[in-house]
Amino acid sequence: MPNRLETYFDRLERTRVWKSIFRSGTGSSTLHNALAIQQNLFLHLFPTKVRKRMVSLSATWYLGTLTLGTFFILVGTGVVLMLYYHPSVPQAYSDVKDLRFVVSSGLFLRNLHRWSAHAMVFLAFAHMFRVFYRGAYRAPREFNWVVGVILLLVTLLLSYTGYLLPWDQLAFWAITVGTNISSAVPLVGDKIRFLLLGGHQVNANALLRFYVLHTVILPLSAVLFLAVHFWRIRKDGGLYVRQSEPGNVENSAQPASEEKKQS
């Protein structure tokens, strides 16, 4: 059976339609595999080859990949949740209640969205500390580290703006506590708070603003910075771990020729 499947797949790959979509052509040679990455709009952000030792689990723990994974899960579940949600008071709360008790699998959807959001914040932090301790932030990767810090802030804001949307006590007071802090900014604090909330209190205007931030502005900026983040991996020379201590560089890479060490 698998043989039959393979022939079907081979035949599919040779059709004109397939070839018009995937231009890398048939075959699994190094060239074809490289073209599969290079000729794809989404994949061309990545390098066509990766250092073998960077693929092992111990090198990165796949923390960046997993953070991206949670982002995909969040976009998927988030879009479906949007179908059942009105950003208005008090409709928002009853919508979330309906998700729990009326909508089929609504409870599961919301659970998955919520836990993935927590996971994404945790993984983004873990990824940052991992990159730091492996020394992978150093030149020429300085700017990608900065993009990473921006992405961490976007992640925190995404999670925080989503916190208000259920419009329950937990949401209302967490946002009240948080936005009160912003009024402590010297000179412009109250203005910032007003801008965020669309008023002087957490009310229906605030819910609408947080909804727009959560579903449009912040996801779009996340996608934008994610694209830069991945593209820069390739431009900065691929995934690479530079241990914080040079002594360990010797262990992880083999010199091309025996060279006498100056010590």
Added chain:
Amino acid sequence: MTPPRDFTAEVSSDMRVSQRRVLFVTRRTSSQVRAYEEERVQTFPEVLIRALLAVECLFLGLVLMSLFFNAPLEGIANPTNTPNPAKAPWYFLGLQEMLHYFPPVVAGVLIPGLLVISLIVIPYFDINIEAQGLFLKNRAQRLRLSMILCLALIVFLAVFDVYVALVPTAIVAFFLLLAAYSSPQSSSRFRSYLAQRPVSWWIMTWFLFQLIVLTAVGTFFRGPGWSWVLPWRS
């Protein structure tokens, strides 16, 4: 091979595959370029399949979690009824803890602002490019300086009663002291490890430690009026 010179440059045959070379700045400030040949794998299919597998495992874990644990949902928002304590999401509890001790302009603006700025400047701050252990050079002087800094921080935290942040600081100060009296050749692997940590490692580890302690305290040990409660006695 010719005897070591001040500057050695080598280009290996895979020049077209990998143009990146590791540059070593030696102690005599002359540079040395070494060529490495590294084995590489194709992104498609090897790396992508692994990434997909990793994400699928995570997805499976999250699905299981979502089946067994429900997301919290309390009563409808009521501006006239303030819950006690009103807690921020867990990743902001460290800041909320600071807000308990310091005025909002310090805890809510100055501390997070400085944190973000210091995170951004980390890679541009390469004074110790060799990542040498903190106490491997000028030990007495550096020990004195670091102990004065730790002590000043501890006194500052004690004045404001921030014992939650003081304890981790004191623990890090203890390990700094241990590192100063250890050497890379130490028979204990832990002490040899500590002795080789550069200053950036110490700062980041102190920050990580604080982050974990403050978040855990905020999540589990804070009750009405931000008082200290034990999670198992509610």
